[in-house]
Amino acid sequence: MHPPLLPAHLHFHVRRPFWDFYAHHIQDPGKQPLFLLLVGFIASFLFIRFSVRMIRRGVKWWPGNVTPGGLHIHHVVFGIFFLLVAGFTVFATDGSHPWIDVAGLLFGMGCGLVLDEFALLLHLEDVYWSEQGRKSVDAVIIGILFTGLLLLGYLPLGVTPGTPVRWGLIGIISVNACFTVVALFKGKFWSGMLGIMVPGLSWIAAVRLARPRSPWARWRYSQRPRKFARARRREARWHRRGDAARQWFFDLIAGKPTPPGVAPTRAHLFAERMAQRVAARLEHAAYAPLDQARVRRLARLNRLAAKHGPSTTPPTSAESARRRAAAARRRAIAAGRSKRL
Template identity: 70%
Template sequence: MQIAGLVEGYREHIVLAHKQPLFLLLVGFITSFVLIRFSVRMIRAQVRWWPGNITPGGLHIHHMVFGVGCLLVSGIGVFATDGGHPWIDWFGLLFGIGCGLVLDEFALILHLEDVYWSEQGRKSVDAVILGILVTALLLTGYVPLGLVPGQSSSESSGGRWGLVAVISFNALMSVVALLKGKLWTGLLGIMVPGLSWIGAVRLARPSSPWARWRYADRPRRRARAVRRERLLHARADRARTWIFDLIAGAPDKVPAHHTATHRVAEKMAARATAHLDARTARHAERGSHQRRRTVRAGRARSYRTRGPRRRNP
């Protein structure tokens, strides 16, 4: 009976509501992300029975390459088949698979280097979770700002201009929340009005651009932001880090003193190189002056011993 109820609910809320392509997209998205994370964690653990990386001729092919291929095939396929059934369902599934493979290496695309197992690699998990949440909201029938498809602007509560004003204000609050370092609040606030407003009126995080611009001459506010960062955001970040480590694996641990030593060594090497270049330039200039003085002295001795040169008549 439960299986029959699930089938009937799927038919009523997904198939008859014309949401099956979006549902298959979400299924492909989640499935590809889970499988590829399982694969890379097996490769990282050097499990013998797992196939490992794809390296033809020594070239490491990242899985985002296959994801881009899935996105291209599904996108072109939808246009080629004019979005007809059942092709749009299969292409929706393929598009979701491509999204999972590409966004799992979003940090590599952003930094243009292999930061998969570093702290910067957590941005890939942020991108995947955000994409899944937005797709799930659309699948459940949620429309940003409460808009109903097919409803005219005159039938809305505030009218057309009121709706434009609310959308503009919400976008402004989302930008302010992002500038204050509230990534999740700002991004989800685009879909859910009110979240970005809360993030916009609260204190900015100390490392955010807003804090650098606005709190430089306000020591009390900056001190409050630092205190809140230590008390509240630090706990939230630890919980978020634990969840992300559980989902995607912990990044490589790089000792802080090693990083600091490496930076100091880079600065010292840069200074030594600059000093060496300046010293070489000074030596070259001195050598040039010495050569010119030697040439002048030679010409003077030649003039005193031989006299001036006579021109041929």
């Protein structure tokens, strides 16, 4: 037998603290489904980003896109499938373990796949590698932050489920929602979204100057050149540094977007050509035999009609029935409604 990697007296100190922390802070309070949701969320997002970057680079050993019959299936479809399975699992069971844990993991995986193509759903076009596609990364990070705050036990404005809600608390929530909307209109996306969970953050963003390219600046600063100039100076002084760091971080985890006007890569063009060839072959294989068989059947029926054409003797009732049936079959085959000879 091989000797243990660590002395026996160190096993307790290495292994027990993690499991004690997990049991005390996650398992005992009943947060294991939420923890698995967060794990599935992060894991699915990292996996799909790694996958699309390998496909973009044209790596030969990576499977590539899912294109049955030449149809490119986006991973948002698989995400919706995971969300549906998780929802059905919750409603079809009593919510006990391990079903609720499985549902949490599947729901997190679905969230990661769906939000990774949030920009595609928003613009209804493939903007995955464009600058507009960065909205997907924003949505994923916001979702992960919200899930992490809930896992830590931080509820919005300290509202605990099951406690009576008073009018004062309802007023604070309403005011916070108004400040959040104003912050979003001023271009403070992160401050506005995090202000939902952290009261006061959206209030500070709402009373400060708007960003120059925000809707608030277009509406309110068009007739105030001094305030617009102040907003531009503040943008150049503070926000550009933060945007540069944010751009670097997003490029690191999600890949650099393709600049506008740049031609697609050779790997992308090769994949498009292969998909078109496969689609053409499948279409030809599916429809060409049917067309040839239809032509052969029509030719045979025409020969039979010429052979048993009208004669000088009046046809019998049986011959008339056969001719009517043959004519009906010819019309049906010509219209593509029958495959019988």
